[in-house]
Amino acid sequence: MLSKSQISLLKSLQHKKFRKVHGLFVAEGYKSVVEFINSGYFVEEVYHTIPIAPKLLNLSAKINIKEISLNDMAKVSSLTTPPDVIALIRIPQAPVFDAQLLKNQYAVALDGVQDPGNMGTIIRTADWFGMKHIICSDDCVDVYNPKVVQATMGSLSRVQVYYTDLAKTLPLLQLPVYGALLNGQNIYTTTFAPAGLILMGNEGNGIRPEIQRLISTAVTIPGGGETESLNVSIATAIFCSEVFRQRF
Template sequence: MLSKSQVKYIRSLGQQKYRKEHNVYLAEGEKLAEEWLQSNAVIKMIVAEEPWIDANQALIRRHPDAELLIAKSSDLESISLLQTPNKVLLVVETPKEKAKLPQSGWCIALDTIQDPGNMGTIIRIADWFGITDIVCSHDCVEAFNPKVVQSGMGGHLRVNIHKTDLDGYLSQTKMPVFAAILEGTDVYDMPRNENGILLIGNESKGIHPQLIAKASHKVTIPRKGGAESLNAGVSAGILCALLLPR
């Protein structure tokens, strides 16, 4: 059963400073747990109700070094970060950030994305389109925030997430940079490209002017109705579908 100290530790991982201190993050819920346990992720702790543990012995055996803790539903409710607590929660080691930034293929660059749901959605979009790298400015929301992990739907297992000085990265890259802005070229008039960096800006302020200046192409999704703008995640998905090679 969960001890008071274990409950306190898991609860603390809802805060970024403790995730950084312990170099771990949370993956919560049956769907995420199944995907993580099928992967090569380093699982530090499996916290679950006894019936779930009994039904998933094969997955649990894949991670013999993980600490296995039986929890009551009330325990999971007390440590859960979801509105509706699930039957299982994992504590996972945060992967080391790859030192080399992408210089070929396609990647998504994010300038000051603040909403965890948007960040998670964009990670999921990258995973869908086979984009293996996302490059974030230092002031983006933390990629391993529990809400980001939840909305990323397993994308964290396949997408490398980098944090860097975007200005410096865009200044030195030889890849074409496609900045998503309202005043850009109609994306339907642009050819598909074998490689490139799709630059998506902050939810309310867009892309910083100095980064727009680094773009080789400015692109927009044509507006037909009266909406002021598109959600950052929605924009990223549409632009990936229209710019990447089939």
């Protein structure tokens, strides 16, 4: 049984404003919750509707676990189909960005990505390809948005996401910037350097002109069809895949 104030707190965390006020976010679903418990995140409380699975129990020595009604779960979940388990998790301090961290590796940079599903899927894809860092412009969607957390399927617990002024930060990295533009060179004949940045833009407007100036190589995914563009999470994945293919 959840109190009115607990329900109100959990629901409020669907909004960035209240996540900021409380320093908390919610992860929904068994897989996601387990990944956050296994990670360095501080899980304050776990709420579940079904008898807790052993895996969760083993890990939960120091975590408050509470059984709640299906009705309460439906109230606090952001999903159309409420999950069996949700966790209330402390938002860690924003990671300090250090240009040294990105030496000798690839990272993704995002300029104005707004859709939470896209952001979450990009984090999951970066994790798949072993990329540990994503650098976002300050106006990108918040990674603790419940739809982002959901779409990462736990990968958010392993990938560091930084919010920064890209115009100031990208030059500090001294890495080649491969920017996704419609009039760039063919990705399949582009030779990617051993380390670099994959730069993607906003869903509707692409990369802002002032950020485009920082691109060292403009790259395009050629296609044989009639549609004008690819979804940004799809384009990011094809870039990550091509970089990975060339390196391994």
